[in-house]
Amino acid sequence: MTMTPKEMLAKLVSFNTESQRSNLDLIHFCRDYLASLGVESRLAPSPDGQKANLYATIGPRRDGGVVLSGQSTSRCPMTRRSAASARAS
Structure with a gap:
């Protein structure tokens, strides 16, 4: 499963x-x-099992060694209405 950088970012x-x-x-x-590239990893699930962190060893x-860390959650983009509300407060 090889992807171009553009395909990977889109995914x-x-x-x-x-x-x-x-x-x-x-x-x-x-x-x-990562497994398809031969990289070992392990999941660290949250207590409720709804989220997880991923640790990979290369x-x-x-x-x-070096550990790379990233954020896997995002925020909803602000709508015009919520942006206006935020400025008003």
């Missing part, structure tokens, strides 16, 4: 990960994509 932003929703579809996609397992 990643296609997941609805607003903070009140589950992020599992995105996390499972990333896990499966390269040799040894002390002093």
